[in-house]
Each structure stands twice: as C-alpha cells, then as structure tokens.
Amino acid sequence: MRTSLGGMAQxxxxxxxxxxxxxxxxxxxxxxxxFAKFCRDAETDTYLNAARKLQKFDRRVLIAWGAQDRMMPPATxxxxxxxLPQGRYVEIPDARTLVQLDNAGAVSAELRLFILDTPSSQA
Structure with missing residues (x-):
C-alpha cells in the first residue's frame, strides 16, 4: 500500500x-x-517551554493518537x-500521524465520547 507525506498517512x-x-x-x-519570523525567533528549547506550560492547563484534553504513527510513536x-493534568489518551487504530484522514470514523467516535463525558462547565 502506498503511503503519503513521508508516511504520515496510511x-x-x-x-x-x-x-x-x-x-x-x-x-x-x-x-x-x-513563517520566516517563526523560524528566526524559535528557541532551541521551544518544546520544553511548551511542555512546562501544559502542566498548568486546567481543562480536559483528548489526545487522539495514531496507533501506527511512525513519525511520533504512541509513547510520545x-x-x-x-x-496535561486532565489529559486523556486514546489510540486510533489503523492510523498514523494524520489520524483524521486515516480513520475519521474512529476519531469522530472518540470525540463524541469525550464531549459527552465533559461537563458543560468545562467546555
């Protein structure tokens, strides 16, 4: 089976x-x-700084990850x-990085469950 964008999609x-x-x-x-400004101004520790900020995010978050992701493995x-203090991880079967293209049905199902399980005060 042919893949696309360097294996980001099945x-x-x-x-x-x-x-x-x-x-x-x-x-x-x-x-x-x-884009040029972003490239010029990017710090070498951009991702570490972002990670520190995530620990303060107080809302529920769904992390829908491709089970066959080669670019960023499920462990990531x-x-x-x-x-994330309220992070919820789910793996999307038959999907790589671009989960919404590889398995839109599974992503939609997980989003529905997440929305139904999220109190309206958190939306």
Missing amino acids: RRIPYELVRRWYRPLPTSREIRRD GRRLAEL
Whole structure:
C-alpha cells in the first residue's frame, strides 16, 4: 500500500488536498513573513517551554493518537497526555500521524465520547 507525506498517512493523500495545505506559503507575502519570523525567533528549547506550560492547563484534553504513527510513536502521545493534568489518551487504530484522514470514523467516535463525558462547565 502506498503511503503519503513521508508516511504520515496510511493511504495516498489526494494531490489537491496537499496543494491546498501548502499553497499559501509561496503565494502569500504575509504567511511567508510569519513563517520566516517563526523560524528566526524559535528557541532551541521551544518544546520544553511548551511542555512546562501544559502542566498548568486546567481543562480536559483528548489526545487522539495514531496507533501506527511512525513519525511520533504512541509513547510520545502518552507522555503528552501525562503532562496535561486532565489529559486523556486514546489510540486510533489503523492510523498514523494524520489520524483524521486515516480513520475519521474512529476519531469522530472518540470525540463524541469525550464531549459527552465533559461537563458543560468545562467546555
């Protein structure tokens, strides 16, 4: 079976969808400016700083991770969920990084359960 975007999806992603994702970078001056600024200003410990902030996030969070993710293995998703005080980790079967493309039905089912289980005061 052919994969797409370096193995981020199990099946080939339609060219038009990929084109829509990437088209703004070469065609929009504002996006190029913002992207260049992000690259220039990024700190070497950006991810560590973000991780420290996650520990203070006080809302429920669903981490839906691809069970066959090769770019970021499931252990990474579990660690992310552990950083969040109210993080809930679920693995999406038959999915890699782009879970919503590989197994939209499973993602939708997990979202429904999560929403039903989340008090309205937390929404």
